[in-house]
Amino acid sequence: MSTNVIEIKNLSKFYGKHRGIEDVSFTVEEGEIFGFIGPNGAGKSTTIRTLLALIHPTSGSANIFNMDCVKEAHKIAKNVGYLPSEAYYYENMTVKELLKYSAELYQMDCNARIDELKERLKLDDTRKISDLSFGNKKKVGIVAALLHSPKLIILDEPTNGLDPLIKETFFEILKEENKKGAAILYSSHVLSEVQRICSKVAIIKEGRIINVQNMNELRKNGYKKVQLIVSEPIAKDYFKEDSVADYKVKGNQVTFIYRGEADKIIEKLYNLKIEDVFIEEPTLEEIFLHYYK
Amino acid sequence: MVIFKFEMRQLRKSIIVWSLALSSAIFFMLPVYIKMITSAGYGMESFSDNTFFDSIGLNMEILNTPMGIYYFLTFFIMFACAINGFNKGLAIMTKEYKQNSADFLLTKPWSRGNVYVSKFSASAIEAIIVGVFYTVMSYVSMSRGTNDSFNLQTLILIAALITWVQLIFLTFGMFIGTIFPKIRATLPISTGVVFVSYATGSMSRIVGINYLRYLSPLHYFNGSEIITTASYEVKYIVVLIILMLLFLAAGYKIFCQKDIGLVS
Structure with missing residues (x-):
């Protein structure tokens, strides 16, 4: 029997009178690659940020690993890797310093994993964050999200700014992580990417989930x-x-x-x-x- | 501890610069001022009607002593420390928004409370280190500047003012930085806040409206009182500690519940 890694029930977030998301419900099972698609402004990032306790829900509940996303955010974070759509870090640090700090925050020795990911993504760790292009910052984000081999990977528009070759490598890495047992929540507005990698998909529009279906049905x-x-x-x-x-x-x-x-x-x-x-x-x-x- | 260490590394330069700057200032200025003011015929009597000295808590009799001069110089250094404290508090809370690094930090396995306490602890340690350097250099400078014996306890109490003032403005700055995390120009705001606070406190002493003094931590300390009694005014120290705890607790609570806006 599969276990739910993410469980969202009737989750709503309003900014004053403005709707962020409304009555969102879906589950992501262990080992699943779950697509989350919708046009820009549909509420994908709001849902993800609520899961990560960056924002607090107006109503409803969200659990990861059977723990409340708001109350136990820091415990959940041990096993979650998050890649935001816009990757920003401390500008005055070098890539090496930032990744070292990131590993320290997880209190793990991640040197071997960092070296492996750096090499595969062709990331130069001697450069300052402020000197990096958007695509290279994204690569830093990928390494920072995966260096601790998380059980759940949350990706928000992950391929923005990546060149096609690195995109391929990135998909390979994701598939490997998934084989190792990691569940992935993959948010995107590019349908082909979601179709390529995901086994199930939730479609969100104007803050509401309008469909959750298996990728095979969608492909059909x-x-x-x-x-x-x-x-x-x-x-x-x-x-x-x-x-x-x-x-x-x-x-x-x-x-x-x-x-x-x-x-x-x-x-x-x-x-x-x-x-x-x-x-x-x-x-x-x-x-x-x-x-x- | 990881975040605390990181913040300490970020503050390293600032600790060195402030420690050297304040220590050098008192080291070079104090002997010169003591010599100048205590020299026969300098004519400090002409300032006897000047309300400025009242406003900073000094009377002419005390000002004419080495410890009075030390307090006089420390008051100006205290002003700079107040600006630095408020600026540090604002900057340490707003930098995650300025650099858009809040998502990075707050999705790591550390509670928001831990992040807040780590940031405060690192900044408070900075204030204490700078204070210790200042105290040591004040002692050396005072020993160099006067042949008379002086009360070490009084000197330490006066030197510690820069730490007290940095800490109260630090907690105030962190509180404001938590409420308004998108503030960009922290230094002009810090200067403005401290100046308004100074002006309010000075007015309270000159005009005699005592309750206004509570609005200016710079005026919680009275130089003449410290020098004559070798102690602080207890009620103001209590108020200062209560305010610090209130700012810390309120900032902590708000930070833990605050939504982190999306970077765009």
């Missing part, structure tokens, strides 16, 4: 943005209404967002007179606009 109903240049007009009802959204015709150019199984749309397209075709991933905003109204 994968979203595609299709752009066609056609030589013959397409009949109005050629595509089923429930699988196509935002259908637009401009001259011989047709665009729409498709939701459904890939072979079915290929089959449909095969029967059309097409000069050119582009299929790409729609932005999360586009998906939300048309499917999660």
Whole structure:
């Protein structure tokens, strides 16, 4: 039987009259990589910051490792690694000093782990934090979040600023940590990243969870943005209404967002007179606009 | 302890600079002033109607003694220490916001209470170290400046004023820094706060409105009184300690419950 690492029940946070999150509930199980997606401003960071006791909830409860997130934050933190979306540290320190301080805060000897992560992420630890680019600060954040081999890794928009090669290495590291038993809460607004790494996903919009589903279900109903240049007009009802959204015709150019199984749309397209075709991933905003109204 | 050690490392330079600066100031100035004022025919009588000396708690008779001169110089050093104390308190609480490092620190396995106490302890230790240096150098300087014997207890009580004043303004600064963590320019605010406090205390002594004196920790101590009785005024020391504890407790409580805003 699997145990819940994170358990959020009816969590709400209001800033005065402004809504942060409202009635958010979900669980993350041991060893799970749980995606948390939603457009910017949906409440992802607010939820995460409440879990980390950086902000205090207005109502509801949040537990990590069966401990109350607010009352026992410092005990929980021993086994949690957190990478914020904007990684900022003490500007006057070198990377080496900062990572040493970070390890000291966990009261652990993390030298071997720091060296390994530094090497894999190609991080120069002799430089001052103030001299680092955004991407390099993010690498420091990754090392600082993982140096103590936490049982729960909380990542908020972790790939912002990382170049594609480092992104690959980062995903490898995450998979390794997960194999070792760490649960991961992966918050992002990039659907493809979440689809790639997560086994389950919660979708948040305007502060409320609107869906929690297995990644397989989400993949099955994968979203595609299709752009066609056609030589013959397409009949109005050629595509089923429930699988196509935002259908637009401009001259011989047709665009729409498709939701459904890939072979079915290929089959449909095969029967059309097409000069050119582009299929790409729609932005999360586009998906939300048309499917999660 | 880890956070305390880290904060101490951050304060290292400041401890050295302040210890050297204040010790050198008293070391060089005290013998010169003693020589100047106690020399025959210097004419301090012309200042006898000057209310300024009343405002800092000195009368002319006491001012004409080496210990009076030491108190007079220490009062100005105390003013600088008050600014430093308030500034340290503000800066140590606001720096996590200025550098956006609050997320880093407060998601580590240390309670917020521990963070607050560590920050206070490091700053308080700084104030005490600076005070010890100042006391030692004051003793050396006084021995050098006068051939007369002097009361060591009185000298220590006067030297300790800079530590008392730093501590009370430190706790006040930490309290304000906890409430307004986004303050950027800490030094101008610290100077302003200490100056207003000084002006209020001076006015209370000149005009004789005693309760206003409670608003100025700089005026909790009366030089003439310390020199003649070799003790502090107990009621003001009690008020000072109560205020320090109140600022600490209130700052602690607010810090533990405060939401840490998102960096953007």
